[in-house]
Amino acid sequence: MLNERLEEILEAIWVAREKKQSSLAAIRENCAIQFSGSELKALERNKMVLLNGDEVHFTHEGEKLGKVIIRRHRLAEVLVTSILKVKKHKMHEIACEFEHSLQAEVEESICTLLGHPEVCPDGKSIPPGVCCKNNSTRVENTVTSLIELSPGEQGRITYVKPGSHSNLHQLLSFGLSPGVTVTVHRTSPAFCVKFENTELALDPEIAKNIFVWKTSCLLK
Incomplete structure (x- = not known):
């Protein structure tokens, strides 16, 4: 997994390539950060780019990841301007922060909600995803209370709304924090969940205040 700085460089390589440019100077001009030669070498070691003098080119794997990064960034731009009504001059800054934390299933749901946009507010092309090719019209994943999930x-976990601060601290101490994936083990006689090799019984009132992005059903 690459860090956010290396992802920013891949994004700049993609943008420069759209302008039919591949020089290091062009990539620096299109990059949101000032990067070092050692960071380019790190991308080369990770088999993301090929360095040839002053030219920088994607490998096959680098191009695949670059496409994902630029897609998420431009979807975020559409989201923050059209739905969240963020001022356009703030669009790029917020989208930069958003793209690095956007999970694949969330990305597809956002794209579907937006109607599979083909261009961002600046008129730049948004690479299509699987949901676009399938012409999805329904968002399968939803945020719901943990108590609503079946075994x-x-x-x-997207957020926790505990009845008291003590409950919140208790959940955090158990490791139940935003970003953690939980599976409902059983709902009776006690409500039990599994996560990260841990099984935990929860008070139903606490489970009601844990909200999750439903991702899958493991049992049929």
Whole structure:
């Protein structure tokens, strides 16, 4: 997994390539950060780019990841301007932060909600995803209370709304924090979940205040 700085460089390589440019100077001009030669070498070691003098080119794997990064960034631009009504001059800054934390299933749901946009607010092309090719019109993943999941269903915690601060601290101490994926093990006689090799019984009132992005059903 690459860090955010290396992803920013891949994004700049993609943007420069759209302009039919591949020089290091062009990539620096299109990059949101000032990067070092050692960071380019790190991309080369990770088999993301090929360095040839002053030219920088994608490998096959680098191009695949670059496409994902630029897609998420431009989808984020559409989201923050059209739905969240963020001022356009703030669009790029917020999208930069958003793209690095956007999970694949969330990305597809956002794209579907937006109607599979083909261009971002600046008129630049948004690479299509699987949901676009399938012409998805329904968002399968939803945010719901953990208590609503059935045994075998799984979700990633998006936020916790505890009845008291003590409950919140208790959940955090157990490792139940935003970003953790939990699976409902059983709902009776006690409500039990599994996560990260841990099984935990939860008070139903606490489970009601844990909200998850439903991702899959493991048991049929």
